[in-house]
Amino acid sequence: MKVLHTADIHLREYQDERWKALQELIEIGKQNEVSIFVICGDLFNEGIDAENLRPYIRGIFSNTGFKVLIIPGNHDRDSYKGGMYFGEAVFILSSSPFEYENIRVVGMPFEPIQGEELLRKIRALNKVLTGDKKNILLCHGELLDAFFSRTDFGEEGEGRYMPFRLSYFEELNIDYVLAGHFHSKFDVWRLENGGYFVYPGSPISITQRETGQRKVNIFEIGDPPKEYALDTPHFEKVVIELDPFVDQNPLEITKTHFEKLHPKAKAILTVSGYINSERIRTTETDLVSEIEQMTTGKCVEKHYEFRDIRRILEDDLFKSFMSKIRQAGYEEDKIKQLQDVAIRAMMKVQL
Ligand SMILES: [Mn+2]
Known part of the structure; x- marks a missing residue:
């Protein structure tokens, strides 16, 4: 029974x-x-x-x-x-x-x-x-x-x-x-x-x-x-952390996340991390409006926390720091971690 x-x-x-x-x-x-x-x-x-x-x-x-x-x-x-x-x-x-x-x-x-x-x-x-x-x-x-x-x-x-x-x-x-x-x-x-x-x-x-x-x-x-x-309406957290050193376009990354979403799910979207507007040829404003367009009707809440750090990434001091880190032969994880520390430190001084 x-x-x-x-x-x-x-x-x-x-x-x-x-x-x-x-x-x-x-x-x-x-x-x-x-x-x-x-x-x-x-x-x-x-x-x-x-x-x-x-x-x-x-x-x-x-x-x-x-x-x-x-x-x-x-x-x-x-x-x-x-x-x-x-x-x-x-x-x-x-x-x-x-x-x-x-x-x-x-x-x-x-x-x-x-x-x-x-x-x-x-x-x-x-x-x-x-x-x-x-x-x-x-x-x-x-x-x-x-x-x-x-x-x-x-x-x-x-x-x-x-x-x-x-x-x-x-x-x-x-x-x-x-x-x-x-x-x-x-x-x-x-x-x-x-x-x-x-x-x-x-x-x-x-x-x-x-x-x-x-x-x-x-x-x-x-x-x-x-x-x-069940296939009933529900909320789903979608957290996207943008990495300015990854080649994939942020909009493509967002799209991939939303394609995986259940058809009855409404997203609570957070986009964090960094972009390099120079590299992706999109400003913060344009990226937000593109994401808005692509996710129309699919979100109940949106938190845009990402930042354009083009100025930092193009900075000579940052570039020379990163090349030294690379020469030191650290593991990829460690490099990412140090890079993040450097970005944060430079944001404090510059922005
Ligand atoms: Mn109850």
């Missing part, structure tokens, strides 16, 4: 990029013939979004061939109150178990609790999680064992969100802890009893901090969690 596990989608509007990402996940679930489709919190960005989207949600979660299990996250914990109906195949999970063939799934909806109180809540699941089935726990919060910053969880504010440790699950008869709240990337830990703790990362970039191709977890019950790469 196969499970698709996704984290924070933060839906806001019908038919926007995030909505389309959810549709794509549903298609992937169908193609992979999963039996269970799990959303570990923050399906909605806010309560009001759930209110507006609920009728459409019923539609896309119908006739899929799989059950949809959802737990509330810190952003959408109010979205499910009052017996809201999300469709006949959709189950909003809490500590009462959802049983299906040889698996049992329980959920820990987000609550602002921590420490002893949280630990007691987890340990109490012991009564439910008996060894006759494969046990899965869904949760939404911060894993303290990992050295993440708060921004990895897509949160700006202070305070901890349902912080747990791997050791909290030690005495549980648990095979998989499927988690949400962590946006950055797919990551897996082993539990002491042999089970797995998994964050799949957000299936679409929510903020510019979530860079790289997005993933979900699609796994066979009994097997390890497995990342599945």
Whole structure:
């Protein structure tokens, strides 16, 4: 039996990029013939979004061939109150178990609790999680064992969100802890009893901090969690360091970088290093406008940090320094390093 596990989608509007990402996940679930489709919190960005989207949600979660299990996250914990109906195949999970063939799934909806109180809540699941089935726990919060910053969880504010440790699950008869709240990337830990703790990362970039191709977890019950790469919109850092001694044109170098970019990726572009305008016959201004033209619509942010150091490179003092370095027979790496030091020193004096 196969499970698709996704984290924070933060839906806001019908038919926007995030909505389309959810549709794509549903298609992937169908193609992979999963039996269970799990959303570990923050399906909605806010309560009001759930209110507006609920009728459409019923539609896309119908006739899929799989059950949809959802737990509330810190952003959408109010979205499910009052017996809201999300469709006949959709189950909003809490500590009462959802049983299906040889698996049992329980959920820990987000609550602002921590420490002893949280630990007691987890340990109490012991009564439910008996060894006759494969046990899965869904949760939404911060894993303290990992050295993440708060921004990895897509949160700006202070305070901890349902912080747990791997050791909290030690005495549980648990095979998989499927988690949400962590946006950055797919990551897996082993539990002491042999089970797995998994964050799949957000299936679409929510903020510019979530860079790289997005993933979900699609796994066979009994097997390890497995990342599945998505073709959803995401941000990608593109860092280009220009070397004034390399023959390739900076524009060509930039082009090569952008050809490698995923079609759904938006770049956070940084162009640093140095150019020799004399040699490439392009000024700083012209190069920037050429890059702008070539990357139209492909960047969300651009940082132009490169500098034209033609004057330094043409300077007799610099030239004689470099020829001495070359004569000394250093390794190529060392030459580059010394050259960089010389350029920096001369920039301080000249510019
Ligand atoms: Mn979130």
